[in-house]
Amino acid sequence: MPDRLTTIGFDADDTLWHNERFFALTQAHFAELLADYAEPATLMDRLLAAERRNLPHYGFGIKGFTLSMIETAIEVTDGRAPASVIREILDAGRDMLSHEIELLPHARETVEDLRSDFKVLVITKGDLLDQERKLAQSGLRDIFDGVEIVSDKTAPTYARIFDQHGTGAQEGLMVGNSMASDVLPMIAAGGWGVFAPQEIAWEIEHAPPPDHPRFHDIDDLSALVPLVRDIAGTPG
Incomplete structure (x- = not known):
């Protein structure tokens, strides 16, 4: 199953x-x-x-x-x-704090595709005003079911968010470019962690990848939809 x-x-x-x-x-x-x-x-x-x-x-x-x-x-x-x-x-x-927002390739279409079968959330950390500004300017705000701007990303944080917005971290997946913030704590919370690296990365966010069945990595967001549907067993 x-x-x-x-x-x-x-x-x-x-x-x-x-x-x-x-x-x-x-x-x-x-x-x-x-x-x-x-x-x-x-x-x-x-x-x-x-x-x-x-x-x-x-x-x-x-x-x-x-x-x-x-x-x-x-x-x-x-x-x-x-x-x-x-x-x-x-x-x-x-x-x-005022730079223009430029979406990464496949960002919009990936979120729009997945929201037809799943709840989709933004989970980001940093300064509240700046993150709200960027989300508003991105044009993506209205296609997400929930937004969480947190001070840090930890396993308890993910457990709370996925309990509140979904059906628990065990039935949730987090995708991001930080192994330390987006992948490892989500797996520790019981969910899936998907690493989508970028060419430039902050050293503080570096961490070795886990040897875990709920860890995956992708080259870019175009690979997320087939991966999610494969995990969930839903048709593409």
Whole structure:
């Protein structure tokens, strides 16, 4: 008998639309601003360390990233970071909070196809205002049955969401570009985790793939519909 599958969760950033490339562009500009104080590789290591330290305080998202850049600039300049540099960092963060949304290939048609047989959810983490803005501008909001913007993605978080919007995590599937956030905790909650990687990925989201029967990986979202229908035993 096929497994019962009722609810599909989608990550948002770099699963439904482009996002990480804006962080990469901002990091390159950050390296230019501080070229007189640190080599790019060293600066990126310091920035990543600041982001790791600050996650418990600022959470995920652009605002925390901007504060981590400012903190790193102060550190590598021994407290002598020019006000003009701090201003440019703030401007860069503000620009990131207003960038246009560009859907990834197959995003819309995949969600629309699956919603005919399954509940479809957006489950994303980060700054509430920014995530709401991106979802509104994406044009996808009205085709989802539910939206959850959370501070972090953990097994208890997935258990709560799939209990509330579906029939439990055991009958749910989560797809996203983060092994650490979208796949592993969903499998720990009892569901399926599908990894859809992007070319650019944040190092903090890296994790080794699990050896588990409910883990799958796909090249892009075009492969999700046949995979879901195969798991659920529904006709294509």
